[in-house]
Amino acid sequence: MMLVCYLGLCACCFLCLYRIGRGPSAPDRTVAIDILGIVLVGFCALLGLATGKDFYLNVALAWALLSFIGTIALAKYLEGRSFDE
Amino acid sequence: MSEITGYGLIAVGVLFDLFGCIGLVRFPDVYNRLQASTKCVTLGTILLLVGVAVMSGSGAMVAKALTCAVFILITSPTAAHAIAKGAYASGVKLWDKSVVDQYAEQVRSNRPDGKEAGRAAT
Numbered sequence: 740m741m742l743v744c745y746l747g748l749c750a751c752c753f754l755c756l757y758r759i760g761r762g763p764s765a766p767d768r769t770v771a772i773d774i775l776g777i778v779l780v781g782f783c784a785l786l787g788l789a790t791g792k793d794f795y796l797n798v799a800l801a802w803a804l805l806s807f808i809g810t811i812a813l814a815k816y817l818e819g820r821s822f823d824e
Numbered sequence: 825m826s827e828i829t830g831y832g833l834i835a836v837g838v839l840f841d842l843f844g845c846i847g848l849v850r851f852p853d854v855y856n857r858l859q860a861s862t863k864c865v866t867l868g869t870i871l872l873l874v875g876v877a878v879m880s881g882s883g884a885m886v887a888k889a890l891t892c893a894v895f896i897l898i899t900s901p902t903a904a905h906a907i908a909k910g911a912y913a914s915g916v917k918l919w920d921k922s923v924v925d926q927y928a929e930q931v932r933s934n935r936p937d938g939k940e941a942g943r944a945a946t
Contacts, residue, residue, distance in 0.1 A: 744834055744838045747838040747842050751841045751845040754846065754848060758857075770861065770907055773862075773903050774845065774861045777869050780873075784876045785876065787876070793884050793885045796892065800892050803895050807902075807903055810907065811902075814907045814910035815906070817911060818910040
């Protein structure tokens with residue numbers, strides 16, 4: 740059961756990587772990076788459940804935060820504004 | 825009982841994640857991809873985290889998983905909104921078969937001289 744979940748999330752990661760490599764424009768890649776971050780948060784939570792160690796959920800929390808900040812920075816760059824506006 | 829509920833939630837979450845990523849690959853346009861993938865993956869990951877919180881017995885894991893779920897629920901739509909606005913401002917065209925562009929009408933109505941803002945208009 741857990742193996743099927745791991746394989747499903749791995750398939751999600753590879754589909755996101757396909758879109759990052761193939762995406763015709765920069766916003767496509769930004770969307771795929773955002774989605775990859777959220778999928779990896781779920782992966783970390785699943786690893787924490789399987790191993791019984793709760794620091795994987797700390798990793799998930801920090802990853803969600805950093806992914807959000809990075810996506811906002813990329814979106815501001817796409818919009819053509821500087822970061823201190 | 826909690827094990828069955830947790831496994832069910834995790835399975836449904838992984839399925840939603842998979843559908844969202846298939847939408848990310850298969851849809852024709854940045855805005856369609858954003859729409860499909862953000863909604864599906866947000867719901868799927870929140871279900872997965874709630875499933876982890878149901879299955880794990882310890883209080884610390886439950887608290888962290890639920891905090892993570894609430895955080896994703898707040899930040900993911902915000903990031904999607906920012907990406908959509910950035911993509912529109914950077915001049916990505918809509919799909920050929922898109923029928924309505926209400927954001928362009930709103931941008932045009934906000935400017936009294938009738939010109940559209942941003943590089944998308946040129």
